[in-house]
Amino acid sequence: MRLRAALGFLPLLLGAAALLLLRRSFDPVPILQVRIDMGLLALFTGIALSAVWLSIYFARRANRMQRDFGIARERLKQAEAQRRFLRRLDHELKNPLTGIRAALANLESNPAVLPDIQHQVDRLTRLTAGLRKLADLEEIPLEYEKVDLGQLLQETVDAVKAHPSGNGRNLRLVVPSVPWPLPEITADRDLLSLAFFNLIENAMKYTAAEDTVEVRAIEQARHVQVEIADTGPGIPADELPRVFEELYRGSNARGREGSGLGLALVRRIVERHTGMVTVRSRRDGARGTVFAVTLPVTALVAK
Amino acid sequence: MTSPAPKILLVDDEPSITENLSAFLSRAGYAVETASDGRKALETIEKNAPELVVLDVLMPEMDGRAVLRTLRSKGNHLPVILLTQVGEAGERAMALEEGADDYLNKPFDPRELLARVRAVLRRAQGSKVPLSSAWKITSAALVLDRRARRATLQGKVLALTPKALALLEYLMTHPDELITRERLLDAVWGWDYPAGTRAVDTRIAELRRALGDEAEEPQFIETVTGEGYRYRAPVEGEQ
Numbered sequence: 001m002r003l004r005a006a007l008g009f010l011p012l013l014l015g016a017a018a019l020l021l022l023r024r025s026f027d028p029v030p031i032l033q034v035r036i037d038m039g040l041l042a043l044f045t046g047i048a049l050s051a052v053w054l055s056i057y058f059a060r061r062a063n064r065m066q067r068d069f070g071i072a073r074e075r076l077k078q079a080e081a082q083r084r085f086l087r088r089l090d091h092e093l094k095n096p097l098t099g100i101r102a103a104l105a106n107l108e109s110n111p112a113v114l115p116d117i118q119h120q121v122d123r124l125t126r127l128t129a130g131l132r133k134l135a136d137l138e139e140i141p142l143e144y145e146k147v148d149l150g151q152l153l154q155e156t157v158d159a160v161k162a163h164p165s166g167n168g169r170n171l172r173l174v175v176p177s178v179p180w181p182l183p184e185i186t187a188d189r190d191l192l193s194l195a196f197f198n199l200i201e202n203a204m205k206y207t208a209a210e211d212t213v214e215v216r217a218i219e220q221a222r223h224v225q226v227e228i229a230d231t232g233p234g235i236p237a238d239e240l241p242r243v244f245e246e247l248y249r250g251s252n253a254r255g256r257e258g259s260g261l262g263l264a265l266v267r268r269i270v271e272r273h274t275g276m277v278t279v280r281s282r283r284d285g286a287r288g289t290v291f292a293v294t295l296p297v298t299a300l301v302a303k
Numbered sequence: 304m305t306s307p308a309p310k311i312l313l314v315d316d317e318p319s320i321t322e323n324l325s326a327f328l329s330r331a332g333y334a335v336e337t338a339s340d341g342r343k344a345l346e347t348i349e350k351n352a353p354e355l356v357v358l359d360v361l362m363p364e365m366d367g368r369a370v371l372r373t374l375r376s377k378g379n380h381l382p383v384i385l386l387t388q389v390g391e392a393g394e395r396a397m398a399l400e401e402g403a404d405d406y407l408n409k410p411f412d413p414r415e416l417l418a419r420v421r422a423v424l425r426r427a428q429g430s431k432v433p434l435s436s437a438w439k440i441t442s443a444a445l446v447l448d449r450r451a452r453r454a455t456l457q458g459k460v461l462a463l464t465p466k467a468l469a470l471l472e473y474l475m476t477h478p479d480e481l482i483t484r485e486r487l488l489d490a491v492w493g494w495d496y497p498a499g500t501r502a503v504d505t506r507i508a509e510l511r512r513a514l515g516d517e518a519e520e521p522q523f524i525e526t527v528t529g530e531g532y533r534y535r536a537p538v539e540g541e542q
Binding site for chain 2 (some may be wrong): 129132155156188193197
């Protein structure tokens with residue numbers, strides 16, 4: 001687009017070059033006298049103006065069509081994402097409900113199924129809580145304050161360690177202290193703590209007892225990057241782009257409990273801080289997964 | 304029981320909720336009546352004068368919020384527990400502004416409702432001006448101005464984050480009551496997650512710093528080891 005605009009100056013440059021060339025080669029510069037009758041002059045003027053107007057018109061039309069096409073494609077993508085979300089939601093609701101119905105059918109003859117029902121109800125409760133949180137995140141204002149990220153990560157790591165999912169894993173936290181500590185960042189402390197909790201707990205959930213989970217933070221220009229790295233089985237390449245989608249459950253997630261909303265929440269929280277979260281993963285060799293969260297030291301006040 | 308069972312009115316448009324909750328609360332020793340919409344609720348309140356109302360927000364005819372407003376505008380300070388979603392933006396502020404005595408997020412554990420019912424009834428016996436509809440709450444040198452969203456200690460305005468202020472407000476309007484971290488998360492944050500209890504501790508620490516309160520010898524906020532927190536200083540509400 002910029003090249004095309006530059007091309008607009010080409011005739012001007014050629015004209016200037018010709019002028020210099022002629023001035024240098026001839027003295028005096030030969031004069032070309034054109035005589036034209038006014039009728040033809042009027043016609044040529046008309047043709048030139050029409051050409052200019054038509055070219056502007058067609059350029060605009062092409063532009064509009066391209067934009068409409070872009071919007072239509074975006075809508076299609078959104079509609080598809082929504083359909084996908086509804087299909088997944090249907091699936092997530094169906095399983096616990098089937099469990100409850102089966103337990104209810106057995107209830108009269110066997111009251112021992114009650115804990116099963118309670119378990120499925122807890123699952124549904126977690127799901128609705130997650131959905132609500134996700135919806136809340138679209139509108140609640142962030143409560144910005146100065147946050148000591150090192151301290152926040154330490155607290156979160158301790159909380160995960162205290163959680164049953166933390167059994168056995170070697171979980172370590174690396175926060176720089178020399179030559180200077182991590183800078184304080186401007187952020188919503190509670191939301192960040194939720195995001196890091198989800199990431200660290202996820203790493204614990206998808207690794208085995210002998211695996212290592214490392215949480216490390218570094219300062220980068222005006223940003224802070226936190227990585228949550230694990231030596232787990234890794235995520236298949238074709239699933240990587242989807243892991244942040246709502247209710248997406250990868251092949252590793254089968255047979256593991258979870259709302260399927262944890263990473264979607266992480267992404268939304270980080271985005272609201274005008275930060276970025278990415279994932280990289282390897283399935284063989286030095287296998288494992290690394291989630292990287294980049295946050296601005298001074299948050300831009302964004303939506 | 305020496306005194307007759309306290310009367311509770313349960314208002315929700317979902318029969319499976321009213322039926323099961325009323326059975327549950329009856330077993331806990333309350334005389335429970337039910338209503339399926341706001342209009343019927345007001346009629347029942349007029350006729351039977353219950354001691355407490357559990358009110359759902361989303362209902363046909365007249366929603367819970369309108370019922371609460373109608374009651375309060377008539378000067379009726381009947382204790383109300385609102386079943387609402389405080390996570391939604393502004394919802395908690397509204398619940399407080401309209402004078403709900405407490406609120407619970409759906410879906411809730413019936414045992415939590417019972418705990419709220421007991422606490423609200425106990426509190427209602429003591430005070431003349433209910434704290435729920437007080438705009439100014441005074442506790443020793445600490446004054447909370449709920450309309451201005453401001454707390455002062457010995458006349459000096461405390462610099463508090465909005466979350467800490469909301470937490471202080473919840474504690475001061477539920478004095479002398481053991482409140483678990485989970486309950487505080489649910490009531491003030493609107494959501495609960497395993498590491499969230501630490502978020503509560505962090506805010507409590509912020510409040511204590513601002514109030515000059517020692518955890519070992521607290522004047523205002525007391526830690527109940529392994530259970531939660533309790534606001535211990537006497538409070539008085541002003542309208």
